Structure formats: C-alpha cells, structure tokens
Amino acid sequence: QRIFSMIKVAPKLFVIGFIAMALGTVFTTILALARTLIQNGGKVAGFGLFNKAAIDGLIELFKTSTAIGLYLAVSTNLRYQVVAGILEGRIIDPLFSKYPAAQALGSFFVRTANTYIGAALMVDFLKIIAGL
Numbered sequence: 001q002r003i004f005s006m007i008k009v010a011p012k013l014f015v016i017g018f019i020a021m022a023l024g025t026v027f028t029t030i031l032a033l034a035r036t037l038i039q040n041g042g043k044v045a046g047f048g049l050f051n052k053a054a055i056d057g058l059i060e061l062f063k064t065s066t067a068i069g070l071y072l073a074v075s076t077n078l079r080y081q082v083v084a085g086i087l088e089g090r091i092i093d094p095l096f097s098k099y100p101a102a103q104a105l106g107s108f109f110v111r112t113a114n115t116y117i118g119a120a121l122m123v124d125f126l127k128i129i130a131g132l
Contacts, residue, residue, distance in 0.1 A: 017072030021065040
C-alpha cells in the first residue's frame, strides 16, 4: 500500500517541486533586476530576452527545477512514507496507544526530525547537481 502511495503521488509532487522552484527563481530574478534598475538609474547593461546569458539562464532554470521536482517526488515522498507508515504506524502509535499526548509528541519529534533531515539532504543534493 505504501509503495503504491509513492507511485501515485510522485507525478504531482514532481510538478509541485518544478513549479515552486521555477516561480521562486523567476520572482527572485525579477526582484534583483528591479533593484539593479533602481540603483543604476533605470539602465541594465547587457539585458535582453534573447541573448546568450538569458538562454543559458533558462536552461539552468529548467535543469534546477527538474532536479527539485525529482527530489520532491522521490526523496521527500520516500521519507514521508517511512515516517507515516513505519515510524508512526508501526512503532509510535502501537507503543503509545494508551497515551495520546505521548503519541502526539512522538509524531511531532519524528516529523520535525524528518523536516531537518530533508533540508540537509536537499542542500547536499543541490551541491551534487551544481557540480554536474
């Protein structure tokens, strides 16, 4: 059941990761351009939609967005299935079934640890991708 859950939501998670990375990058680029325009009195050297730097930037944006989409579809999804299916479902819930507060606290700690582990893994993943 957990394996099917991973396969079922993977495309949706990929799209979410891809769009979030693309929109975040485009928004940040627009803000940086606006700041440069303000600082330089409305002039930006070498700005154009079809110059080599812009095309290279679009290719890099596509590669990074694809990588983040894949990371979300695989790593985040796998970690969530382990947390929800194994750690909570098979260990925490049965162990603390008579103590709902302890059950909630255990889930909180496991999910918080999962968040920090995921962030650290994403940083390492992006370092590897940047090196390619």
